[in-house]
Amino acid sequence: MAKQSKPEKTPRGSGNGLSRRDFLKGTGAAVSAGVLVTEDLLRAQGQRTGPVVGPGPVPITLRINGQPRQLTVEPRTTLLDALRNHLDLTGAKKVCDRGTCGACTVHLDGRAIYACTMLAIDAARGQEITTIEGLAPPEQLHPVSAAFVEHDAQQCGFCTPGFVMAAVAYLRQNPNPTYEQVTHALGGNLCRCGTYMGVRHAVVEAAMRGKGGRS
Amino acid sequence: MQAFEYAEPKTLNEALGLLSSRWGETEVLAGGTDLLSLMKNYVATPKRVVNLKRIAELRGIAEDSEGLRIGALTTVQELLEDQHLARFPALTTAAEGITSPQIRNMGTVGGDLCQRPRCWYFRNGFGLLARDAQGRALVPEGDNRYHAILGNEGPAYFVSASSFGPPLIALGARVRIAGPSGTREIPVAEFFVIPRNENEREIALRPNEILTEVILPATARELHNATYEVRQREFLDWPLATASVALELRERQIRRASVVLGHVAPIPWPALSATALLEGKTLTEEIAAQAGEQAVAAARPLSKNRYKVQLARVAVKRALLAAAQGGA
16 A cells, blocks of 8 residues: 555646645645644544544545455555556546546446545445446346447547446436437546547437336 | 544534634634635634534424524535425525536535635735725725626725525525524524624624524425526536525415525625505516516626626516425
């Protein structure tokens, strides 16, 4: 594990973190973890009755694709980094890392969320996490994934797992959507190649086949 | 992201005991859709993060004699799915305007009110008031295309990012706030403030307080209400200008009116002169257009955002016409 005083040992997707950090030098961004607790915080801590953990690594259990997975992460580790860097589940992609592109979409208790914008420790409260890897048995395609292939709904493919996860979550709520409704339902996902037409047709067709909601 | 301590208190009192009385030392985590990005960009560098999600009393929507109580942890999607919302199209439109399903599933009502401004100077480390090393304001001469056209005499030029602030103010809602010495309740209109210096915030919350619920008064359900949003991109973005209105109508005559602009000022902006113009009138397209004119009469656009004046003017007109058509 990374030492507390060092930046977390994870790739920084867009490079934004590093450049902004340099940019922000002098604003206290580089304060090391060793001197975190100030007098004020200690006073507040005196009143507490709940446990405070971190900033160092904390053992947690994530329920992923039906299995409990134990890992040790710092509280600052996002669910996305936990999946990709600690559990080798690399289906959810790290692109913007700021909750604005959807490439990291996973399901939390059946609802689509951005894994980059949730702390792993926050997802360790018993919620069921489903990733693209858990959507269908190994070597098989979920009907929505199969419809993506048939409709050529991807080019570079980097956004595809996020689109599939968003679509599957939506089809569970609305198994019979219009093209317009699918457009809105996928409003939280971006594709820089511009495959939106194929994606929407794929989702409508998966729904029409009546397979979309089941995994 | 800078490392931090983390706590998941189960009660409000435990949570309050974990918060610092100074801004920046501790942060409250609800949906996290704003906080995590702020922390990744080192704009927020808390030493401790207090997650509210285990606190049951902050959840749920319930109606009692006072009105409709919306727990601060209610997600945008839960709000949209609630049957009570049918009476409040002004809120429905605002919630639907948060166009990413993932954000709606994660983001909370309380978090919408407490989110930090989207001003790109603030988000890039120049501070809430966006000044250079010599203390000069960067926005008036800079790229201010998304900045304020009202309430922008300085030192604040950003716009309030809240989607729910304008409709809640139009509907006369209040917020309940818990702090170390008890709870207080204030109108949502007083929750938003224009900071005068870099040590102040854009909301009336103190660092060791927690917003616990929003209360829509029972009288609000009698109001014809609507929100109209003008946006540049259909998805994944904040609107450029919005108007939320609430009208007490008898036949088509306006007894009382409330018009609040969004995304055009450092706070949701009550258009008082438009309100005054509307009262006693019968709502026609012409009167709605006049109200729009009044609402932006005091606008003082910056070098690159004159277009927002027209957007706000039209938003007021269209929101008024939508409210008059809708039932109460």
